[in-house]
Amino acid sequence: MNAENLIGFENIPQTIPHFCIESFRRNSKPDALAYKLGDTWHKISGTEAIERVKRIALGLSKLGVRAGDRIAIISENRPEWSLVDLAILSLRAVNVPIYTTQAVEQIRFILENSGAKMLCVSGKKLFKHAEEAIRSVEQLERLIFFEKDAIPENDRRAISIDDVEEHGENSELTSFEDELASVTKDDLATIIYTSGTTGEPKGVMLTHNNFVSNIVAISNGLPIKNSDRSLAVLPLSHIFERTVFYVLCANGVSINYCASFDQIGTHLHEVRPTIMTAVPRLFEQVYHKIVKKGKSAGGWKTRLFNWALEVGQDYWLAKDTHGSISPVLAAKHAFASRLVFSKWRDGVGGSLRFFVSGGAPLSKKLSYAFWAAGIPVLQGYGMTEACVASANRSEDNKVGSIGIPFEGIEMKIADSDGEILIRGANVMKGYFQNPEDTARVIDAEGFYHTGDVGYVDKDGHFYVTDRLKDLFKLSNGKYVAPLQVESLLKQSPLVSQTVVVGSGRKQVGALIVPDWEALKEVLKDEKIDATGTREELCENPQVIKRIQRDAVELTRELSDYERVKRVYLLPREFSIDKGEMTPTLKIKRGVIDEKYGEAIDEICGS
Template sequence: MEDFIAKASPEFEYCTKENEDTATIIYTSGTTGSPKGVMLTHGNFIKAFDAHFEFFKFKNFEEELSLAFLPLTHVFERSWSLLCLYGGARVYFLEDPKNISKALEEVKPTMMCAVPRFFQKVYAGVLEKAEEGSGVKKKIFKWALQTGWQTAELKRNEKSIPLDLKIKQTIADTLVFSKIKDRMGGRLWFLPCGGASLSPEITRFFESVGIHVTVGYGLTETTATLTLFPLTRFEHGSSGRPLPGVEIRIGENDEIQARGNGIMKGYYGKPEETQKVFTGDGWFKTGDAGKIDDNGNLIITDRLKDLMKTSNGKYIAPQPVENLLTNNNFIQQIVLIAEGRQFVSALIVPNFEFLRDYLRKNNIAFTTWEDIVKNEKVNDFYKKKIKELQSDLSDYEKVKKFTLMPSEFDISTGEITPTLKVKRGVVLKKYAALIEEMY
């Protein structure tokens, strides 16, 4: 360091940085209000990174390779990419996320952080491909998934794998799983997931394939991670356990509260707003509802501000229902409406790639998407699909009416965040007339 200082240009002043000094200001996505500048310190980042390495005990981390395709303006990708560099791994940056498929095959990453929509699309695509196969191929696929699941469960619980199951797993990997993994570059084994909740059937699927999806929970205000899946003994459907140095408690109205090394310095230029999100004894109020199970895993219920109450007095948490429906390959995005209404409705953005294929197979002439989403046959198809998908829901949770949208919700129009979460307030206001038509 002395040599560096000696060679430094006299035009620059070398300044030491303390843990309490602000390292960056990252603005929140503003899904439920105006974006606020979150001040994160050098200590926030360094202590959070050290906690991750203590938590996972990675081996030969400097040999890992990460592909960054999410916006660096968001705390998730920013923190993950910095963590990789901090640990000596290589990071490739992708400018256009739409080229992710090609980039995966070219870069062949071993690690990569992603949002739930990425996993949903892979999952839906694989199931669709399997469904199109012959009867024999369907049986092989089903057998492979069962074999992979048995193996994954033993690994998750740190139990030895019998020789016969090892042989079956090798066959399953050769016939099925290797093809799925090759489409993702062939070397991925560790995938942190954040930004929103992810259905347990999807994490189970990836574990069966041999790719560990590390579901986590956190906010911009907490330097991303508060809790996450360990490599073993995690609980599907949960958000994992707290990082070292992080404490979690459940406060009033089941609100998740936290304190620890990653908690922000405050909102830039907004001391009153900062004060509002801290309790009198210094715990940060996340605005999310949840509970902690007997094994210390955090279970997210929903965002408190997102909870909806129908005119019949029933409370509905939209995220589980929205996840259930978007896990299907024909639904790209969805926004539930229920607050103060007599029943649940939804704005649905079709997966246009799969819908176009459906039109071709059913001899429905393509005109424009504006016309297609109003097509009676297309709407009947979605009615049937949605009825099947929500068969296990309580009647008051089910979508009774919906409107198909002719285009995706987009970042440029302010309808979604950089991590693809829908800004519910923006969408509800912008499409108020369409919503009223359903009632």
């Protein structure tokens, strides 16, 4: 172990609760965890966090939780999520997280398939959403509510987390140390159900060692300080944020919870994070908001803004490709940084050292814009079955790549089809009660087959081009990687969502859900009639032509067969409720192809 914050951790049991509790104890921070209630931020010290984990663990034990029992959690980000998680793991029990966006049928499936003994629910809203599934699952012995006023009157199984802690407080705290001492690195820590784009979710089994090996590897690879502050925005039910929580907690970082994307703006200003994780969707929204504000300023301010954007792209292109930066370009960038980009930095709190981005590729244009503004974005790569496998480093970043593997993790490209393969202590134990699917994705040599297609450059940086199953072939035999084309289209401020289509057709097209507010402003500025309903605007030839212009321009540097020739506009966003997206907001391409088959034929040719 080389990470400064983890010195001595090699001498303690290699489990998640041992690492987190030792960090809470060692760093003894007054703001180890923090959350906002109403207008006030509340802090939980490292000492208090340890005591609460102990009380919750002993309370759960009194309620009958034993080693190997599965305890499910459905909640937005809040301290209770993490404290209960650590308590569950301290008992050698297994945490089964459920996305707050999961459909009722999937919630029922996860609870039944995992054999969950208890379920933790945050409050009334989520209970109401999941109630039908909860009431139909007979094996649930207890419902534990984080908010006392959410407890239903007619359910004897219901109890509040406060009551659980009270049960624990009356236990001998020495027994907690006995429970904790029994946890081993090979124990199962969690079953996370993948939000697959086809079929039923599969339960990914991850051990303590899967996570701890990742904690150590990432801590050795990224410059994390125990003086850092983070803002937990992505759902803790997702492997990315869950892993990052463990990494930051072990390193003594102060963790501030953000319950929803709506709160990000105010939380950034109040917390002033120094390190943070995000997904491309967030960067796209922030970028489009900044561009909209800059271009609406008018006069010399808009000209200065546009000039700064161009300078930033030129400057970071030269940096990224190791080209020469002339004294004139360097001076222009310094000027743009002081007058324009300083406001960008203030917008994310003014103290950010770096973002780590995951989940999908971020376009080069957006990456260059943020790097040029002094907001480093390190693209990473991972998945539920292999935690976090790789990332760029501050001192070794290549925009567009997913970086290099973390210590102890092997990655390679399959000779047969270009698939990215991963081997290491981070790779899952297997799929829960599903040896057939496990054998399909983990080969005899121990390599996990990711399903992603990519390549590796001469410097060892890996690149993802698309999902193997998402590649489609045009009628002329040419293959298209839709993910890359979609990342280009999302650079347009007029595009909210897009799906690139054309499988088996003559040409590539795009289904686009416009950003209606931005679109109407542009139509007004360009003297195009913007009256009518969304449905009417979607059929307006001038409106279609205007968005198509952006699509053609943004894809013009691709090969001719990959370029978007025509677009089809949709009035409403793709959604989980309509079965078009997974709980992690991945597009179900098969559903889209079937649902919008006639529209696809219209723009792509049958």
